[in-house]
Amino acid sequence: MEKPNLEYVEELASGDESIRERLINVIKNEFIEEKEEYYKSLKNKDYKKIAENVHCLKHKISILSLDKSYKIANEFEHNLRKLNLDKVEDFEKILVVISYYLKTI
Amino acid sequence: MKCIIVDDEQMARVIIRTLCDKIKSIKVVDEFSNAMQAIKFLNANEIDLIFLDIHMPDFNGLDLIKTIKNPPKIILTTSDSEFALEAFEYGFIIDYLLKPVGFLRFQKAILKAQIHASTSSDIKLGLEIENDFYVNIDRRLVKIDLAGIYLVKAERDYIEIKTETGNYRVHSTLKKIEEKLPDSLFLKIHRSFIINIKKIIDIEDNSVLIKKDVIPVSRSKRPELMKRLDLL
Numbered sequence: 001m002e003k004p005n006l007e008y009v010e011e012l013a014s015g016d017e018s019i020r021e022r023l024i025n026v027i028k029n030e031f032i033e034e035k036e037e038y039y040k041s042l043k044n045k046d047y048k049k050i051a052e053n054v055h056c057l058k059h060k061i062s063i064l065s066l067d068k069s070y071k072i073a074n075e076f077e078h079n080l081r082k083l084n085l086d087k088v089e090d091f092e093k094i095l096v097v098i099s100y101y102l103k104t105i
Numbered sequence: 106m107k108c109i110i111v112d113d114e115q116m117a118r119v120i121i122r123t124l125c126d127k128i129k130s131i132k133v134v135d136e137f138s139n140a141m142q143a144i145k146f147l148n149a150n151e152i153d154l155i156f157l158d159i160h161m162p163d164f165n166g167l168d169l170i171k172t173i174k175n176p177p178k179i180i181l182t183t184s185d186s187e188f189a190l191e192a193f194e195y196g197f198i199i200d201y202l203l204k205p206v207g208f209l210r211f212q213k214a215i216l217k218a219q220i221h222a223s224t225s226s227d228i229k230l231g232l233e234i235e236n237d238f239y240v241n242i243d244r245r246l247v248k249i250d251l252a253g254i255y256l257v258k259a260e261r262d263y264i265e266i267k268t269e270t271g272n273y274r275v276h277s278t279l280k281k282i283e284e285k286l287p288d289s290l291f292l293k294i295h296r297s298f299i300i301n302i303k304k305i306i307d308i309e310d311n312s313v314l315i316k317k318d319v320i321p322v323s324r325s326k327r328p329e330l331m332k333r334l335d336l337l
Contacts, residue, residue: 008205012123019123026116052162056114058184063205
């Protein structure tokens with residue numbers, strides 16, 4: 001499975017440590033919140049809400065340069081709009097990879 | 106230019122603010138996590154530009170566009186280009202930025218907004234559009250004139266750049282070169298092709314002829330292509 005990286009964040013920060021730190025903090029905090037929201041919506045089988053949660057998480061996936069994972073998340077989001085949970089397992093694997101990665105930075 | 110940012114995601118707002126901070130002529134006066142707050146602000150304040158996320162829960166960016174009177178210039182930010190097409194019906198939509206937004210692409214959008222905002226011909230923009238760029242081919246840096254490019258084709262991990270003077274196969278992606286190409290000349294008409302719209306010879310059904318190349322046009326890209334053509 002592809003590995004997340006901070007290439008985009010570094011490019012945006014252009015060597016400014018305070019910007020880098022701010023971006024990383026926001027990504028860490030918002031990812032945790034969005035992931036919790038996602039599992040809550042999933043438990044309630046609220047497909048509209050799950051799709052919204054996936055949409056937000058999708059942006060974090062792309063920020064971490066996970067191109068293939070982004071495509072999976074995109075597919076999952078589209079499936080959810082059709083009230084279909086296909087790709088849920090693949091999507092959750094991505095969440096695990098990101099959760100682990102964010103603990104290392 | 107005074108602007109506001111409307112996006113339900115904090116990360117997206119921080120990114121746009123960071124990008125704005127890199128351009129002196131842009132001042133972010135406020136940011137909002139939902140469209141309703143933004144509408145209240147817009148009713149009481151005058152601004153020049155909105156960075157607006159299309160996809161927000163409950164009341165989305167398109168709803169906001171339909172609600173506000175005398176809207177300022179708007180740059181849409183989105184993860185799905187399909188939603189942006191509908192928004193291009195409105196004259197005050199300057200551009201749309203696909204997330205995650207890169208600085209070069211952002212600069213181009215700001216440049217467009219500044220051009221729209223001024224009727225003066227001698228406006229000093231403080232930004233420059235490059236006329237050429239270099240590509241690495243067999244350890245040689247080759248200069249490519251932007252206006253001479255008529256087609257860029259994606260082929261797995263490579264792109265083929267076809268120009269008036271020759272063709273170049275470069276290890277890169279369509280997304281990367283798209284950021285370097287000015288929107289005034291180029292348009293991505295298919296997931297594998299970017300064309301120079303000034304070089305189109307003819308258009309038939311869902312394909313365009315450029316030089317000797319017949320290029321397919323995605324159904325979703327056709328409205329934008331037709332809009333960009335100078336039809337009689």
